[in-house]
Amino acid sequence: DTGVSQDPRHKITKRGQNVTFRCDPISEHNRLYWYRQTLGQGPEFLTYFQNEAQLEKSRLLSDRFSAERPKGSFSTLEIQRTEQGDSAMYLCASSPRGEYEQYFGPGTRLTVT
């Protein structure tokens, strides 16, 4: 399977703990996006990478959220001091060079108790 992969698929954590998610985009896709989606809503943009450079972050994104994409391949999204409001599906998507359509991974479902 050469699609976007995400790990873990599910994460349950206690409030106040830190969590990290990983995304492996489709090979040779240079653009990578992170989204958050809650029930009944569309995906909400979090951040965007072109190769290894983080070019855009949502103005609504808390300082507790940080993302990296070292070497322009896989990416990680870390949430520090999790809150119950962080419970959501976290989606990663990648786009090929020169194109704008996004290919999404299966998501990581986070539950904060």
Place this chain on the structure above:
Amino acid sequence: EDQVTQSPEALRLQEGESSSLNCSYTVSGLRGLFWYRQDPGKGPEFLFTLYSAGEEKEKERLKATLTKKESFLHITAPKPEDSATYLCAVQASTGNQFYFGTGTSLTVIP
């Protein structure tokens, strides 16, 4: 402010009963409008990209059209396997963000 509104929120169709889903958008210069299908518990699946008014794209029973203010996803003779949430998204020519609507939940009854 860039935004996307989809209607209806939910739609129930009998198998074979054709209908249309609407996506209205406000964006400061459209780079592209995108349609996705999302099944429960899964990530969105890319369907179509539309770039300019008058453009149309087709795939099996689905046809997407675009005007300067809205897009329609026409579903012809739907089957139960077409049941899913259909999401619309826009990207402005001035940025990298994608703005998604809240989706239309389609149920096709056998």
